[in-house]
Amino acid sequence: xxxxxxxxxxxxxxxxxxxxxxxxxxxxxxxxxxxxxxxxxxxxxxxxxxxxxxxxxxxxxxxxxxxxxxxxxxxxxxxxxxxxxxxxxxxxxxxxxxxxxxxxxxxxxxxxxxxxxxxxxxxxxxxxxxxxxxxxxxxxxxxxxxxxxxxxxxxxxxxxxxxxxxxxxxxxxxxxxxxxxxxxxxxxxxxxxxxxxxxxxxxxxxxxxxxxxxxxxxxxxxxxxxxxxxxxxxxxxxxxxxxxxxxxxxxxxxxxxxxxxxxxxxxxxxxxxxxxxxxxxxxxxxxxxxxxxxxxx
Amino acid sequence: xxxxxxxxxxxxxxxxxxxxxxxxxxxxxxxxxxxxxxxxxxxxxxxxxxxxxxxxxxxxxxxxxxxxxxxxxxxxxxxxxxxxxxxxxxxxxxxxxxxxxxxxxxxxxxxxxxxxxxxxxxxxxxxxxxxxxxxxxxxxxxxxxxxxxxxxxxxxxxxxxxxxxxxxxxxxxxxxxxxxxxxxxxxxxxxxxxxxxxxxxxxxxxxxxxxxxxxxxxxxxxxxxxxxxxxxxxxxxxxxxxxxxxxxxxxxxxxxxxxxxxxxxxxxxxxxxxxxxxxxxxxxxxxxxxxxxxxxx
Numbered sequence: 001x002x003x004x005x006x007x008x009x010x011x012x013x014x015x016x017x018x019x020x021x022x023x024x025x026x027x028x029x030x031x032x033x034x035x036x037x038x039x040x041x042x043x044x045x046x047x048x049x050x051x052x053x054x055x056x057x058x059x060x061x062x063x064x065x066x067x068x069x070x071x072x073x074x075x076x077x078x079x080x081x082x083x084x085x086x087x088x089x090x091x092x093x094x095x096x097x098x099x100x101x102x103x104x105x106x107x108x109x110x111x112x113x114x115x116x117x118x119x120x121x122x123x124x125x126x127x128x129x130x131x132x133x134x135x136x137x138x139x140x141x142x143x144x145x146x147x148x149x150x151x152x153x154x155x156x157x158x159x160x161x162x163x164x165x166x167x168x169x170x171x172x173x174x175x176x177x178x179x180x181x182x183x184x185x186x187x188x189x190x191x192x193x194x195x196x197x198x199x200x201x202x203x204x205x206x207x208x209x210x211x212x213x214x215x216x217x218x219x220x221x222x223x224x225x226x227x228x229x230x231x232x233x234x235x236x237x238x239x240x241x242x243x244x245x246x247x248x249x250x251x252x253x254x255x256x257x258x259x260x261x262x263x264x265x266x267x268x269x270x271x272x273x274x275x276x277x278x279x280x281x282x283x284x285x286x287x288x289x290x291x292x293x294x295x296x297x
Numbered sequence: 298x299x300x301x302x303x304x305x306x307x308x309x310x311x312x313x314x315x316x317x318x319x320x321x322x323x324x325x326x327x328x329x330x331x332x333x334x335x336x337x338x339x340x341x342x343x344x345x346x347x348x349x350x351x352x353x354x355x356x357x358x359x360x361x362x363x364x365x366x367x368x369x370x371x372x373x374x375x376x377x378x379x380x381x382x383x384x385x386x387x388x389x390x391x392x393x394x395x396x397x398x399x400x401x402x403x404x405x406x407x408x409x410x411x412x413x414x415x416x417x418x419x420x421x422x423x424x425x426x427x428x429x430x431x432x433x434x435x436x437x438x439x440x441x442x443x444x445x446x447x448x449x450x451x452x453x454x455x456x457x458x459x460x461x462x463x464x465x466x467x468x469x470x471x472x473x474x475x476x477x478x479x480x481x482x483x484x485x486x487x488x489x490x491x492x493x494x495x496x497x498x499x500x501x502x503x504x505x506x507x508x509x510x511x512x513x514x515x516x517x518x519x520x521x522x523x524x525x526x527x528x529x530x531x532x533x534x535x536x537x538x539x540x541x542x543x544x545x546x547x548x549x550x551x552x553x554x555x556x557x558x559x560x561x562x563x564x565x566x567x568x569x570x571x572x573x574x575x576x577x578x579x580x581x582x583x584x585x586x587x588x589x590x591x592x593x594x
Contacts, residue, residue: 003592035591051591096592180588187580244577260578266588269566272573279576280541281557283484291477291563292589294332294348295300295393 003096044079085171103177115162183264196226235271341376382468400474412459480561532568
């Protein structure tokens with residue numbers, strides 16, 4: 001039985017009635033598990049996590065895009081998040097009995113259908129990218145919804161599917177395939193977004209930090225604090241504990257404490273193993289020592 | 298599909314040829330997974346971890362007891378372990394679609410068969426105990442193999458199955474049923490067993506320590522160090538990190554560093570969650586955030 005993970009993000013995290021309406025398309029589907037949906041008011045987006053049959057997930061996501069197009073108008077959208085579409089990104093991740101190649105094909109099929117059904121331009125990213133310079137989502141989404149109106153007309157940024165013109169309210173959508181990552185946020189006991197930015201720069205690859213960290217600052221206005229928000233794109237090589245301890249170390253420089261952290265979506269058990277080893281000094285530990293690993297077989 | 302966990306311990310951890318011969322009975326059984334077997338030379342015992350169909354595991358364990366009886370003579374056995382039988386203890390743990398009651402019945406069936414087939418007296422312990430004062434394994438095994446020759450004649454310590462006379466080479470065996478526990482050892486950078494004993498006393502329930510810790514000292518002679526060896530019998534209430542940090546704190550009192558730790562057998566994911574929360578400051582974390590939990594369903 002093939003299992004894919006899909007983590008669609010849509011640009012509504014404040015109006016919970018709308019959120020419920022949108023995620024309702026994922027409920028009660030045989031062979032598809034709605035693992036979680038996390039509305040984030042500060043980011044004004046919701047991250048949905050799905051596991052299950054690839055084709056059934058694809059069909060449900062198409063329905064979701066229909067609802068987000070109907071309910072979300074990017075012209076009236078603000079939030080801590082470089083968003084570009086009502087449905088912003090849709091990554092597929094191979095989990096069980098699936099190759100990356102199959103995920104790429106799934107992404108392409110979905111992208112094509114979205115552009116045809118809803119007239120929304122689609123960009124392919126990460127492993128599904130047709131063009132190397134479109135690999136990174138951050139490059140695609142630069143300029144956000146507002147900037148995309150012009151950007152998409154540049155032949156370099158014509159979409160992979162659909163016309164070089166944004167959907168007037170739903171913008172554009174990126175569909176991709178990638179390996180599992182860890183979406184990890186660290187909260188600082190400070191309201192100074194500049195400090196969060198400096199710490200993000202210290203740890204992220206693009207500014208000399210860890211090879212597999214993409215990070216940025218964010219304000220959590222309802223808590224009056226700032227956050228270093230990051231993706232650990234290869235948790236086998238850049239461990240959670242290493243990033244966390246480095247952020248604590250950097251924060252000390254500014255006299256600021258780390259309040260805590262959060263994982264968005266799912267974390268593979270393997271990503272936690274090195275942290276357990278580090279903090280508890282565990283020897284001879286591995287995912288196979290965890291009961292649940294053995295129950296999956 | 299019912300799944301039971303069974304963790305038989307037998308008293309050979311040095312002669313690896315014998316160990317292989319004994320564990321071979323668990324290999325290639327459909328619906329039974331030999332998760333691991335860990336020969337421990339210092340303890341001169343091997344801990345086997347099995348998962349699978351209750352009846353098939355029971356049948357395989359009976360074969361194992363036959364082999365340990367044939368291959369192990371407790372009269373010539375030494376090791377850091379209060380052992381009393383060639384097959385020392387056999388606990389059953391309910392994992393999936395199984396009640397504790399069913400585990401108790403399985404333990405009783407197995408105990409009866411062992412005593413009948415091999416003429417080995419059997420004590421029932423923990424949840425399977427017929428008598429309240431036999432609940433704790435440590436009370437049953439007090440006196441070890443050598444002391445059991447007389448102890449078993451005391452009406453208070455007549456076995457639950459079989460005659461009040463030890464098997465001349467295989468001693469006695471304890472069979473029980475219990476909830477999952479965490480077998481956790483912490484290594485100290487010291488060869489002073491008295492210090493390990495003092496730290497064990499500081500953390501264990503019986504001397505005023507944590508409610509769900511059973512602990513003792515052990516010498517790891519091949520490494521020239523000592524160990525605090527423990528069972529965390531309720532990891533929901535006494536967390537791994539709390540015990541680990543307390544042992545570090547106590548060790549400082551003697552100017553001794555903690556070198557590391559090890560988990561023997563399997564650890565339920567749930568037992569790791571609080572430690573992850575503590576060390577990484579995770580908020581909103583739970584077993585459901587881990588990918589593998591969602592794959593089991």
